[in-house]
Amino acid sequence: MSEHIHDGQCERVFAQVHSFLHRELSEAEMDAIRDHLNNCDGCLENYDVEQAITALVRRCNPPQPATEALRMRITKMSMTWTEQV
Numbered sequence: 001m002s003e004h005i006h007d008g009q010c011e012r013v014f015a016q017v018h019s020f021l022h023r024e025l026s027e028a029e030m031d032a033i034r035d036h037l038n039n040c041d042g043c044l045e046n047y048d049v050e051q052a053i054t055a056l057v058r059r060c061n062p063p064q065p066a067t068e069a070l071r072m073r074i075t076k077m078s079m080t081w082t083e084q085v
Contacts, residue, residue, distance in 0.1 A: 009040075013047075014043070021050060021054050
């Protein structure tokens with residue numbers, strides 16, 4: 001990686017790092033962030049820390065399936081909302 005000159009992209013990358021980690025961005029946005037991380041040591045270091053924290057949180061709090069009662073409530077709410085639209 002080369003020496004990075006601050007150009008305002010660092011704030012944008014930092015603001016979107018969680019969305020990037022959770023793959024909530026468009027492919028074009030993901031590509032732009034990947035490119036920036038490949039060229040900015042500081043942002044890559046921050047990303048590595050955020051990635052480690054995210055992995056730790058996932059390991060400590062694995063996803064749990066929704067209960068049948070919750071699924072039924074969501075289905076009912078969705079049907080009610082659809083009828084209103």
